[in-house]
Amino acid sequence: MNTIRLAASFALAATFASAAHAADWSDTSLSYRYGTKFSEPYNGADITKHVVNFSHASGYKYGSNFFSVDYLLSDENDPSAVGSRSGAHEAYALYRHTLDLGKVTGKNLSYGVIRGFGITGGFDINSKTDAGYNSKKRMLVLGPTIMFDVPGFLNVSLVALHESNAPYNGFTQKATDRYRYDTHAALFSSWSIPIPNVPLEFEGYANYIGTKGLNEYGAPTAVEINVDMKLMYDVSSLLGANKNTFKLGVGYQYWKNKFGNPSKTVPGATARTPMVRAEYHF
Template sequence: MKPIRLAAAFTLAATCACAAQAADWSDTSLSYRYGSKFSEPFNGKDIVKHVVNFSHASGYKYGSNFFSVDYLVSDENDPSAVGARSGAHEAYALYRHTLDLGKVTGRKLAFGPVRGVGITAGFDINSKTDAGYNSKKRMLVLGPTVMFDVPGFLNVSLVALHESNAPYNGFTQTATNRYRYDTHAALFSSWSIPVPNVPLEFEGYANYIGAKGLNEFGRPSAVEINVDMKLMYDVSSLLGANPKTFKVGVAYQYWKNKFGNPEDTVRGATARTPMVRAEYHF
C-alpha cells in the first residue's frame, strides 16, 4: 500500500502547489461527440451515445495539469434500469499532474528524442446508472513520464494503477462492497501533433493496461488496449474567431477487453467506435 499512499500524497501536494502558482498557459474547452457503435461488456448491442466533455489543461513553472469530465448519455440499448426505455447516464472524471523533474532540479534532462522527464500522478472517478453494473470506479495513478521533442507534444508514462469498484447489479438487486483489484501496471501515451501547412491537429491517447487479477466476481481479468484518436480541423477563421477557438473533426476509439473483461468470454467487451466531434476552446 505504500506506493498508493505516496500517489495520494503526491497528487494532493501537486494540486496545492499548482494552486499557488500562476499558470504560464492554459486551455479550457467544451466539446461534443457522437457515435452509434459504442459497446458495453455483457451487452453485445451497438449503442448510440452523446458525450459532452469539459477539459482544462494548464502549465506552470514546474509542470502541467490536466482535468477532464465526460458526461455520457446512452440510448435504450444501454438501459438505465431493468426494463427501462431510457438510456444510461455516466460521468467520468480524471485528473493528471505531471511534475517536470528538469524544471524542479534546474537540470536539462533531455537526451536523444526526449526533451524532458517527469513524474505523473492523478486519479480517475466514475459513476454510471445502468441496468446491470452501475460502476463506481475509483483509481489512483503514479509513475514516470517521458516527454518527447516533437511539434505539439507526445508524452509516454509507465504507471502503477490502484483501482477499486463498488457496483450494484440491477438485475439481481445485489450490491458489492468496494472491491480492490491487484495493483497493476499500465503504459499511457497522449499526444497532440499539428499537421504541417494546414489547420489540422492529430490528437489522442493510447493506453495498454495490464491485467488486474481476479475481478469482484472471482473471474480473471484481461489486458486492456484503449486507443482514442481524433483529427480536428480549425474552423475559427470561417467564424471570425481567434485561431484554435472552434474545431470540428472525426474520431475513432478502439477499446479491447473493456474494463478488463476478456472478449473471448464476454460479449460486447471490445468496442470499435467512429465518432464525429466539435470543440469550443476558451
C-alpha cells in the same frame, strides 16, 4: 454523483491554484462527440451515445495539470434500469499532474528525441446508472513519464494503478462491497501533433493496461487496450474567431477487453467506435 462533484472540485482547485501562481499557458474547452457503435461488456448491441466533455489543461513553473469530465448519455440499447426504455447516464472524471523533473532540478535533462522526464500522478472516478453493473470506479495513478521533443507534445508514462469498484447489480438488486483489484501496471501515452501547413491537429491517447487479477466475481481479467484518436480542423477563421477557438473533426476509438473483461468470453467487451466531434476552446 456527489463523489464526482467532490473530485472535480478538488482537481479544479489544485489546477487553478497552481496556474494562478505561475501560469505559463492554459486551455479550457467544452466539447461534444457522437457515435453509434459504442459497446458495453455483457451487452452485444451497438449503443448510440452523446458525450459532453469539460477539460482544462495548464502549465506552470514546475509542470502541468490536466482535468477532464465526460458526461455520457446512452440510448435504450444501454438502459438505465432493467426493463427501462431510457438510456444509461455516466459521469467519468480524471485528473493528472505531471511534475517536470528538469524544471524542478533546474537541469537540462533532454537527450536525443527526449525533451525531458517527469513524474505523473492522479486519479480516475466514475459513476454510472445502468441496468446491470452500475459502476463506481475509483483509481489512483502514479509513475514516471517521458516527454518527447516533437511539434505539439507526446508523453509516455509507465504507471502503477490501484483500482477499486463497488457496483450495484441491477439484475440481482444487490450492492457489492468495494472490491480492490490487484495493483497493476499500465503504459499510457497522449499526444497532440499539428499537421504542417494546414489547420489540422492529430490528437489522442493510447493505453495498454495489464491484468488486474480476479474481478469481484472471481473471474480472471484480461489485458486492456484503449486507443482514442481524433483529427481536428480549426474552423475559427471561418467564424471570425481567434485561432484554435472552434474545432470540428472525426475520431475513432478501439477499446479491447473493456474494463478488463476478456472479449473471448464476454459479449460487447470490445468496441470499435467512429465518432464526430466539435470543440469550443476558451
